[in-house]
Amino acid sequence: MKEIQVGLLGCGTVGTGVAKLLINSRQVIRARLGTTLNLKRVADIDIETDRGVQFDEGVLTTDANALVNDPEIDIIIEMIGGEGIAKELILKAIDNGKQVITANKALLASQGNALFKAAAEKGVDLAFEAAVGGCMPTIKSMRESLVANHIQSMTGILNGTCNYILTKITDERRPFDDALAEAQEKGYAEADPALDVDGIDTAHKIAILTALAYGTEINLPGVYIEGISRITPLDVEFAEHFGYRIKLLAISKRKGDRIEARVHPTMIPFDNLLSNVNGTVNAIMVSGDAVGDIMLYGRGAGMMPTASAVISDAVDIARNLMAGTTRRVPALSFQRDHVQNISIMPMNEIVTHYYFRFAALDRPGVLSKISGILGSHDISIQSMQQKGRKTDGSVPVVMVSHQAKESDVQDALAEINDLDVVGEKTVLIRIEDEQLD
Amino acid sequence: MKEIQVGLLGCGTVGTGVAKLLINSRQVIRARLGTTLNLKRVADIDIETDRGVQFDEGVLTTDANALVNDPEIDIIIEMIGGEGIAKELILKAIDNGKQVITANKALLASQGNALFKAAAEKGVDLAFEAAVGGCMPTIKSMRESLVANHIQSMTGILNGTCNYILTKITDERRPFDDALAEAQEKGYAEADPALDVDGIDTAHKIAILTALAYGTEINLPGVYIEGISRITPLDVEFAEHFGYRIKLLAISKRKGDRIEARVHPTMIPFDNLLSNVNGTVNAIMVSGDAVGDIMLYGRGAGMMPTASAVISDAVDIARNLMAGTTRRVPALSFQRDHVQNISIMPMNEIVTHYYFRFAALDRPGVLSKISGILGSHDISIQSMQQKGRKTDGSVPVVMVSHQAKESDVQDALAEINDLDVVGEKTVLIRIEDEQLD
Numbered sequence: 001m002k003e004i005q006v007g008l009l010g011c012g013t014v015g016t017g018v019a020k021l022l023i024n025s026r027q028v029i030r031a032r033l034g035t036t037l038n039l040k041r042v043a044d045i046d047i048e049t050d051r052g053v054q055f056d057e058g059v060l061t062t063d064a065n066a067l068v069n070d071p072e073i074d075i076i077i078e079m080i081g082g083e084g085i086a087k088e089l090i091l092k093a094i095d096n097g098k099q100v101i102t103a104n105k106a107l108l109a110s111q112g113n114a115l116f117k118a119a120a121e122k123g124v125d126l127a128f129e130a131a132v133g134g135c136m137p138t139i140k141s142m143r144e145s146l147v148a149n150h151i152q153s154m155t156g157i158l159n160g161t162c163n164y165i166l167t168k169i170t171d172e173r174r175p176f177d178d179a180l181a182e183a184q185e186k187g188y189a190e191a192d193p194a195l196d197v198d199g200i201d202t203a204h205k206i207a208i209l210t211a212l213a214y215g216t217e218i219n220l221p222g223v224y225i226e227g228i229s230r231i232t233p234l235d236v237e238f239a240e241h242f243g244y245r246i247k248l249l250a251i252s253k254r255k256g257d258r259i260e261a262r263v264h265p266t267m268i269p270f271d272n273l274l275s276n277v278n279g280t281v282n283a284i285m286v287s288g289d290a291v292g293d294i295m296l297y298g299r300g301a302g303m304m305p306t307a308s309a310v311i312s313d314a315v316d317i318a319r320n321l322m323a324g325t326t327r328r329v330p331a332l333s334f335q336r337d338h339v340q341n342i343s344i345m346p347m348n349e350i351v352t353h354y355y356f357r358f359a360a361l362d363r364p365g366v367l368s369k370i371s372g373i374l375g376s377h378d379i380s381i382q383s384m385q386q387k388g389r390k391t392d393g394s395v396p397v398v399m400v401s402h403q404a405k406e407s408d409v410q411d412a413l414a415e416i417n418d419l420d421v422v423g424e425k426t427v428l429i430r431i432e433d434e435q436l437d
Numbered sequence: 438m439k440e441i442q443v444g445l446l447g448c449g450t451v452g453t454g455v456a457k458l459l460i461n462s463r464q465v466i467r468a469r470l471g472t473t474l475n476l477k478r479v480a481d482i483d484i485e486t487d488r489g490v491q492f493d494e495g496v497l498t499t500d501a502n503a504l505v506n507d508p509e510i511d512i513i514i515e516m517i518g519g520e521g522i523a524k525e526l527i528l529k530a531i532d533n534g535k536q537v538i539t540a541n542k543a544l545l546a547s548q549g550n551a552l553f554k555a556a557a558e559k560g561v562d563l564a565f566e567a568a569v570g571g572c573m574p575t576i577k578s579m580r581e582s583l584v585a586n587h588i589q590s591m592t593g594i595l596n597g598t599c600n601y602i603l604t605k606i607t608d609e610r611r612p613f614d615d616a617l618a619e620a621q622e623k624g625y626a627e628a629d630p631a632l633d634v635d636g637i638d639t640a641h642k643i644a645i646l647t648a649l650a651y652g653t654e655i656n657l658p659g660v661y662i663e664g665i666s667r668i669t670p671l672d673v674e675f676a677e678h679f680g681y682r683i684k685l686l687a688i689s690k691r692k693g694d695r696i697e698a699r700v701h702p703t704m705i706p707f708d709n710l711l712s713n714v715n716g717t718v719n720a721i722m723v724s725g726d727a728v729g730d731i732m733l734y735g736r737g738a739g740m741m742p743t744a745s746a747v748i749s750d751a752v753d754i755a756r757n758l759m760a761g762t763t764r765r766v767p768a769l770s771f772q773r774d775h776v777q778n779i780s781i782m783p784m785n786e787i788v789t790h791y792y793f794r795f796a797a798l799d800r801p802g803v804l805s806k807i808s809g810i811l812g813s814h815d816i817s818i819q820s821m822q823q824k825g826r827k828t829d830g831s832v833p834v835v836m837v838s839h840q841a842k843e844s845d846v847q848d849a850l851a852e853i854n855d856l857d858v859v860g861e862k863t864v865l866i867r868i869e870d871e872q873l874d
Binding site (some may be wrong): 034037133135140289311 | 454458462465466467468469470471530564572573574577578580581584585586587602710713714719725726727729731732733734735736740741744745746748752753756757760761762765766767770771772777780821859868
């Protein structure tokens with residue numbers, strides 16, 4: 001059987017993992033695939049550093065174009081990252097009729113529609129299992145295993161950095177900055193952590209999954225995004241009082257002819273399995289009309305888990321090539337002529353449950369003032385907790401609402417925050433709990 | 438695009454689910470697949486009962502052979518069950534060059550090697566995603582997503598009936614018989630529950646998965662099987678004291694040039710995610726050298742979840758047929774010329790941790806006698822608990838061992854059970870806990 005020739009663009013952490021698997025696990029891959037995935041060329045700006053991989057003579061090069069233009073290379077794996085040169089090389093590879101694999105969620109979330117269109121026009125595959133959820137078979141399950149389902153919702157912990165930090169804040173009652181510093185020290189967070197802790201990376205992933213789930217184009221600007229930097233040990237403690245843990249969730253729901261797509265810190269009940277997913281691990285719960293709920297769990301990042309997902313794409317493509325076919329499964333799960341334009345509901349129109357923490361001055365009538373404003377905006381409260389000592393004359397008053405509309409909540413909080421008897425800005429954390437009214 | 442013609446053998450619970458999806462979810466399947474999966478014929482001995490599905494005129498028949506011999510039918514879905522007529526029809530369908538789908542784990546576990554051989558010789562697919570773990574994408578993940586991994590182990594809750602009963606014993610401290618009766622009342626257990634509660638169904642599934650994971654033939658007789666009927670609320674309570682929950686686990690491990698494959702009630706720590714998988718749900722943890730641990734979770738049985746898995750196979754096969762190919766992925770994950778004969782370690786040679794509950798008469802020297810016998814068989818104890826009131830003059834004495842060998846344990850227990858000062862037979866439950874020495 002003819003060998004399949006692979007070119008690897010970018011030999012950073014995950015790229016090195018890909019090289020390691022292609023070289024060190026060549027036997028087991030061949031035993032399953034029936035032929036060899038041969039790593040023909042690797043392009044990187046640095047070809048001097050020892051990566052702990054034994055490349056054959058002439059494999060390494062600094063010239064990325066030499067790979068995308070090599071007529072013998074069947075599959076190009078893009079592991080450069082970013083939206084500049086990576087995009088350019090992907091488009092060149094597509095244009096040269098090569099099958100392409102990427103884990104570049106930022107690029108796919110922002111410019112995926114154009115890239116998938118280019119791949120479709122050229123009749124090649126653009127695969128991206130590793131872009132969402134690392135080694136969890138997220139894309140494959142959504143596209144293939146759930147093929148008979150109308151997807152109803154997805155709820156995921158899709159960023160290991162945030163989950164690690166929130167686990168530290170929860171288990172050790174440490175402030176955000178402190179937990180972030182430890183994550184950076186351990187290599188779980190970047191020097192500039194904004195992409196992770198501000199929820200942007202999670203939004204990239206849910207934007208991609210949302211397109212796959214419901215058969216719509218990728219719409220990153222439609223995703224509401226809120227990060228975790230305002231989460232405090234105090235709120236974690238109150239959450240536990242109500243039976244909740246705080247996770248950065250990506251939430252995507254089919255709502256009639258529209259979609260909800262949002263990323264924000266969320267309180268979920270202890271008996272929700274996602275509440276027990278701790279540390280750097282990822283998990284995603286997907287609901288479909290036939291299956292009910294299924295959950296996937298695994299490492300969402302890291303050299304070898306991500307590389308494993310990349311190779312699963314490469315083997316899929318290789319099996320297609322061996323059968324003389326490409327584009328066996330549509331990139332975004334639906335055939336292109338069935339992709340609709342389903343609009344994402346503006347955040348203001350979301351209806352959910354809310355946790356509020358008010359910094360109320362300890363004076364008579366304050367509580368009635370706050371409740372009055374909430375009531376006048378159609379927000380009713382199902383439980384209230386006042387606890388702990390005063391800080392600067394104010395005590396934390398915590399409330400959990402019945403279902404309320406986001407715009408009403410924002411209007412009410414703006415009024416409440418303006419009160420003289422309220423100190424710091426009110427903390428708002430959304431709740432996902434099907435047991436609540 | 439040419440429609441793909443499907444014939445359904447057996448229209449019981451899951452068969453009806455398959456028919457429902459093919460008819461009611463035809464649009465969404467077509468939007469993803471690009472053509473229609475047409476349910477051409479359905480064979481069942483009962484064609485009178487209203488199943489809540491609107492079949493077209495002439496679709497239903499009592500003649501199964503009419504389907505397997507119909508030259509227009511591309512895919513035969515076998516939902517009859519059992520090892521008699523089902524096997525015969527599968528072989529006829531294969532012989533007629535049809536692609537075949539089954540969820541018949543009993544048949545595959547006992548006669549799969551011959552069936553897969555027949556399919557290979559004829560160049561057709563024999564797909565079985567629904568045979569293990571219902572709607573969890575177990576087979577697909579193992580064969581495709583983990584393709585670059587050396588699988589190291591699998592630990593699964595693969596029988597919803599047992600998990601429901603154990604959950605009842607745990608949460609409500611009810612005896613086994615009582616919990617089983619409720620499971621039967623709710624339709625979660627059969628009138629004859631042996632296949633489930635004796636661990637046999639779980640063994641069928643782990644026998645199939647073991648073949649897929651390590652590239653060996655299916656070896657059901659090699660799997661050690663122990664059911665849950667001896668689990669008591671008292672042992673559940675002691676387990677909790679040590680930080681464990683009791684689950685019926687299917688355990689499969691690669692151990693050098695051999696394999697462990699066993700099904701038995703197992704104590705696992707609270708922080709093992711599987712310990713939080715309750716009710717009728719299934720879950721499986723798979724460890725691979727690249728991914729670390731991944732977990733899948735979902736309904737392991739039931740009409741629609743199982744049917745969803747069947748249709749995922751049908752769509753996979755349809756995509757192959759549309760591309761003019763078959764057998765794109767090897768049935769047992771490895772190419773047939775790479776399948777080895779890896780032996781399963783006899784249960785006697787297993788090394789693990791043990792929980793013992795002795796019914797010891799409350800007399801001086803009894804404990805030293807028991808410990809003496811354990812010690813003489815190289816079994817050392819890491820914690821001991823004596824608790825509760827006497828029953829018939831005996832008190833339960835509970836011990837957790839360090840790592841010990843099964844044969845030593847069996848020898849020691851035989852001696853101990855023979856002691857005059859020991860009442861009922863000693864209870865033994867194996868422990869899987871990586872934190873223990």
